[in-house]
Amino acid sequence: MSKVRNNRNIYNHIYFTYSGVKEMKYVEAEISYHKAVQLNDVNAYNNALIEINKAISLDPDNPDYHYTKAISLAGNEQYNEAIEEYDKAISINPKNPDYYVGKGVALDKTGKASEAIKTIDKAISLGPRNSGAYSVKAQILFSNGQHNEAIKEFDKAISFDPKNPKYHEDKALFLRAMYEYDYAIIEYDTLISLYPKNPLYHNSKGNTIVERAASNDRKKYNEAIEEYDTALKLLRYRPEQKRSTPIYAAKAEVVAYVLFDKAVCLEKLGKIEDAINIYTSAKEIDQQRLDPVIRICNLYYNLGKYKEASEVMGELLTYDLDEIPERCERGNCGTADLINCLEIVIKSCQKINNKEDVDLYVNRLLELDPENKLARSLK
Template identity: 25%
Template sequence: MNIFEEFNENNDFMENPDSDLKDSIEKATNIIKDGQIFSNIEFLEDVLEESIESNYIDEGLFIVENLIAITPYSSEYWNFKGELLSNKLDFIGSLEAFEKCISLNPNDTEALLNKSIVEDNLGFEDDALKSLKKVLEIEPENDEALFNLGLFYERRDDFENAIYFFELVLQIDESYVDAWYELGFCYESINNLTKAIESYDKFLDYEPYSSTAHYNKGIALIRKGDFKLAKDCFELSVAIKEDFSSAWFNLGVANANLGLLDKAVESLTTASELDPYDETIWFLLGQTYEDKKDIQNAIRCFSKAIEIDDQYYEAYLSRGNCYDMIGKYHLALKDFNNAIELTENSIDAWKAKAELEYSIGEINNSILSYKKLVDLNPGDSIVWMKLAEAYMEVGDWINSGNAYEKCIGLKPVNANAYLGKAKVDFLLRRTKEAIDNLQKAFKLDPEIKNNFAKDYPEVKTSKLFEKLVEGKRD
């Protein structure tokens, strides 16, 4: 028997605290109805505080409103009422109660803190800030006010100011655990990953069984590229909280980056079982199967991602690549076209479409796709080269030559571009230009000379070719 089981067995002999509270509330209700409030105030206050702690909101409000009815100048009762209304999400009523409390006791720091929280919830940012600063005027080292100021700035992505206040809290009380946690988040948000990890470690010194802290530390380690330590963090996180789908997902990410593809599949499969409608999980599972060369399962997972989100551009593109790999070219082309419809200016989708069209003999369509690519990225010499080759295939030698010239202009050391231009020049009977380009190609890559001689034996026998290629001009 483990300790947890033993603790639960011992609990069977304990009284049910919830049942006790219900009995006390019933007794308090009867006291109020019988008009016996004055003689039972201490008991009623105890029941009120327990009601707040146990979230018995309506019951607590009934008690506090009756207490206020007979002692309307008790700031404590107004503070209790504000807390209960805040828990009920009645922020306007809650704010009025806290303001009444503070009017009766201007130095009530607890009420000022509560008021600032309600003001923040209502979007009254300036007022919330004033309330917190008022607390610090009264108690300059009030760690709760400093902590709440940190949260105030953190929620507004002002992480530098948030860090300043969280560190002030920790100077006052190093064991203020939540400040370490929030400090870790803030440092991570400004990409100071080393400090983030140190802060999470400090938090874990106090709270070693926090699944979210292990998880957040793991995320920081992934961003730092330390996948092995990240893996350890996510394993601890899911050991503490078995149904933590995000931790299973990122455990899969860590395993995949470590090359542990089988383990990555296991982790991601668990994540998909816990959260079957998260398209990102299915997408990454598909990528992992693709890395394992299990293309059918990859297609299945990408299809699931698309079923959940039919606007998932990356899933269409990845599934299209898988269809291409197994020879289902028309399905691949359909996916590439879907990807382009979703993200018209995607270079990856247009490139995949162009290359597939070229490979299945749809040369004219591939030319249109390559032209779109050079419009999107005119500085890509490789695409200009492919466009030149496609033009060559359909006998459009002028445009082919122009494309080769673009390629050479972008990458003057591309021997194959000079060779392609030379072939076009020969076809256009521009012998001198052809020989010039051949010389450049052979100089950049001597192996091309042998290949060219094999492909064009009739040119090799030409005396002009021999003289010019060898650089022997008259």
């Protein structure tokens, strides 16, 4: 209801604003423009283009209309066409920095990084306190290998908008990619101080601690587990509600990710049974993920529990073949991980002389990897 009411308020405002205008075409143009903006916000770019084209046909000299059309085109990955619309907006109003920022992003998408940076610099010259322009420039610089320069631009963005979480998040991710884990943790600590109830920042901090830790650094793994436990506490997840609402379904997916990360740490600490229990919880909460199943199977095999290793993968035989890549993509694994795990399952079945299941898993393995040497040797 509130959205409908807000839309009506917008349209009433438009009619009131243009009540003295003889030509109603400007009213109609503004209505189509606002519809296009809202459609862009929900990524409905084709419908947005229909509306914004109506607006432009009625009032072709409004730069915001061309800017909005450019956003729609860029959303559809029509970057060259988007650049043309940004240029039209700039030709009408050359002093709006947002037009140059948008054009810079589109230029970068077409492989014109140097031209993109020059265009962003023009935006910055027009609005030197525009934090978004520095953030966009940082991303373009980083994607083109200028990592240190990118971090400096993020620092400028943060200096003008220090509470914007996206700038800290992106800077932390870039620092992790540069193996600058200590500095990344500082960014996550800043985010946690600004938004102490956001569980994702604790989870990201935990992941960064793990990335930094040496393979035998028990202290760091325990620090990471503390962050994961804090994230789980903040999520306040109740299993009985996991499928009752979309919000709880989304929360369940996040909880499964955090549990998986915690289980990895427990595994590193040698707490294998605890790790298996946590992986099992992750698997039960998000049944679409395959990575917990793969990890459990590997751990059972390493423990010599071949029967359990073969049983845990049993449900894989029930999946349609086209389901499997999506299930792999949902978690932290790829098809190659699954193939390796199937080889382990086949060996487990051989250890316990379960020829029937060997045949079933061999057939599934050949569906995924027709040239697999182990599977072909057993046919």
